[in-house]
Amino acid sequence: xxxxxxxxxxxxxxxxxxxxxxxxxxxxxxxxxxxxxxxxxxxxxxxxxxxxxxxxxxxxxxxxxxxxxxxxxxxxxxxxxxxxxxxxxxxxxxxxxxxxxxxxxxxxxxxxxxxxxxxxxxxxxxxx
Numbered sequence: 001x002x003x004x005x006x007x008x009x010x011x012x013x014x015x016x017x018x019x020x021x022x023x024x025x026x027x028x029x030x031x032x033x034x035x036x037x038x039x040x041x042x043x044x045x046x047x048x049x050x051x052x053x054x055x056x057x058x059x060x061x062x063x064x065x066x067x068x069x070x071x072x073x074x075x076x077x078x079x080x081x082x083x084x085x086x087x088x089x090x091x092x093x094x095x096x097x098x099x100x101x102x103x104x105x106x107x108x109x110x111x112x113x114x115x116x117x118x119x120x121x122x123x124x125x126x127x128x
Contacts, residue, residue, distance in 0.1 A: 004074055004128060005059060007043035007086075010035055011121035015114040022110030029097035032113035036093040036120060040086040043124075047086070050079035072128040082127050089120040 014035020018028040046057070056075040063070045074082075093116055100109045 002059070003046045004043045004082075004124075005072065007039040008121055008124060008128075010039040010042060011117050011124070014039075015117040015121070018110045018114040018117070022108060025109040026101070028110035029100065029113050032110075032117050033094045033097045036117055037090050039120075040090045043086055044083065046074060047079040047083050050074055050076055051083065072125075074128065078127050082124065085120070085123055085127065089123075093117065093120070 014031055017035070018032040021027045021031060046054075050056070053076075056073060058071060058073040061070040061072075062068075093113075096116060097109075097113060100107075100112060103109065
């Protein structure tokens with residue numbers, strides 16, 4: 001489960017890095033694409049283990065009232081939906097960077113790349 005949480009941090013961190021280097025479109029796109037690929041590589045081993053019949057995992061975080069506690073868990077059903085999300089998210093992220101490469105002279109490529117990583121991270125949090 002800690003690998004899945006680390007994958008979330010990588011997704012959000014790569015989105016922020018892509019925004020920070022936004023003046024260099026190719027570097028921003030590369031940071032976003034590498035971030036989503038690294039996040040998938042980090043999370044997929046625990047997801048595959050869960051699909052193979054592993055023990056459900058749960059991580060708890062203390063939170064301010066009225067919520068009190070945040071629980072993120074990985075069970076077989078979550079793994080069933082998280083695997084295609086991360087694999088397809090990686091493929092789409094890499095494709096999107098190459099697709100937007102022709103637009104880099106007219107538009108900011110960093111913003112769509114960062115927002116895509118944020119989208120994948122938010123969908124992954126919903127699953128967890």
